[in-house]
Amino acid sequence: MSSLIKLENVTKVYQLGENDYTALKGVDFQLNRGEMTAIVGVSGSGKSTLMNIIGFLDRCTSGKYFFANQDVSSLQEHELASIRNSKIGFVFQSFFLLQRSSALQNVMLPLFYRGTPRNEAKDKAMHVLEKVGVAHLAAHKPNQLSGGQQQRVAIARALVGDPEIILADEPTGALDTQTGDEVMELFLNLNSNESRTIVIITHDKEISCRCRRIVTIKDGKIME
Numbered sequence: 726m727s728s729l730i731k732l733e734n735v736t737k738v739y740q741l742g743e744n745d746y747t748a749l750k751g752v753d754f755q756l757n758r759g760e761m762t763a764i765v766g767v768s769g770s771g772k773s774t775l776m777n778i779i780g781f782l783d784r785c786t787s788g789k790y791f792f793a794n795q796d797v798s799s800l801q802e803h804e805l806a807s808i809r810n811s812k813i814g815f816v817f818q819s820f821f822l823l824q825r826s827s828a829l830q831n832v833m834l835p836l837f838y839r840g841t842p843r844n845e846a847k848d849k850a851m852h853v854l855e856k857v858g859v860a861h862l863a864a865h866k867p868n869q870l871s872g873g874q875q876q877r878v879a880i881a882r883a884l885v886g887d888p889e890i891i892l893a894d895e896p897t898g899a900l901d902t903q904t905g906d907e908v909m910e911l912f913l914n915l916n917s918n919e920s921r922t923i924v925i926i927t928h929d930k931e932i933s934c935r936c937r938r939i940v941t942i943k944d945g946k947i948m949e
């Protein structure tokens with residue numbers, strides 16, 4: 726399997742007024758294409774900080790980051806944004822769907838930013854909505870959908886641009902156990918049927934133990 730993500734001795738220091746807070750203390754982490762990985766750890770251990778760095782939402786303070794064997798540690802902001810938009814799909818606990826837009830429009834949005842022609846974007850969005858089982862709800866607004874359905878739409882939005890990796894931060898955190906299990910089943914299918922590379926951050930042991938690889942982060946360090 727080929728290497729997709731490689732972090733070497735990565736630190737993250739947050740500036741808090743006069744004080745610094747070191748949220749990541751020298752993280753070494755490697756991820757291959759096609760892997761399904763859970764990142765677990767107690768609240769405040771640095772999971773989201775790590776995910777934000779992997780997903781180019783934030784920068785590390787020191788250390789090296791290789792994405793698809795390219796050293797991205799010193800790229801400029803617009804170069805990082807370009808990789809983020811084309812290679813990373815995000816899923817969050819609270820879905821982050823646009824409330825005034827339909828499910829279909831929400832899923833089309835990332836393609837709109839890439840300049841994909843409207844008809845092509847619509848076809849692609851319908852295709853991924855179908856894949857995650859909510860094509861029949863394409864015209865619904867988020868407030869007309871259940872939590873599980875909204876998360877499926879959010880997963881479709883993450884998938885529509887055919888990303889290299891899907892990063893999901895507590896994707897089942899706002900869902901009841903059964904709905905969470907169904908969403909987890911969807912991630913597992915995307916990994917086994919399409920070899921999607923997926924990272925799931927979770928507090929939930931039932932969720933993490935279904936992933937092939939579990940990485941534990943404790944106090945800003947990876948224990949594995």
Ligand SMILES: Nc1ncnc2c1ncn2[C@@H]1O[C@H](COP(=O)(O)OP(=O)(O)OP(=O)(O)O)[C@@H](O)[C@H]1O
Pocket residue numbers: 739740741746748766767768769770771772773774775
């Ligand atoms: N923007 C920020 N400024 C200052 N400190 C921050 C910032 N973001 C996170 N931290 C601190 O860094 C540490 C790690 O935070 P992080 O959000 O990565 O934890 P987490 O493992 O995702 O926790 P949770 O399970 O509660 O989501 C925490 O102590 C947090 O208070």
Ligand SMILES: [Mg+2]
Pocket residue numbers: 772773774894
């Ligand atoms: Mg977090």
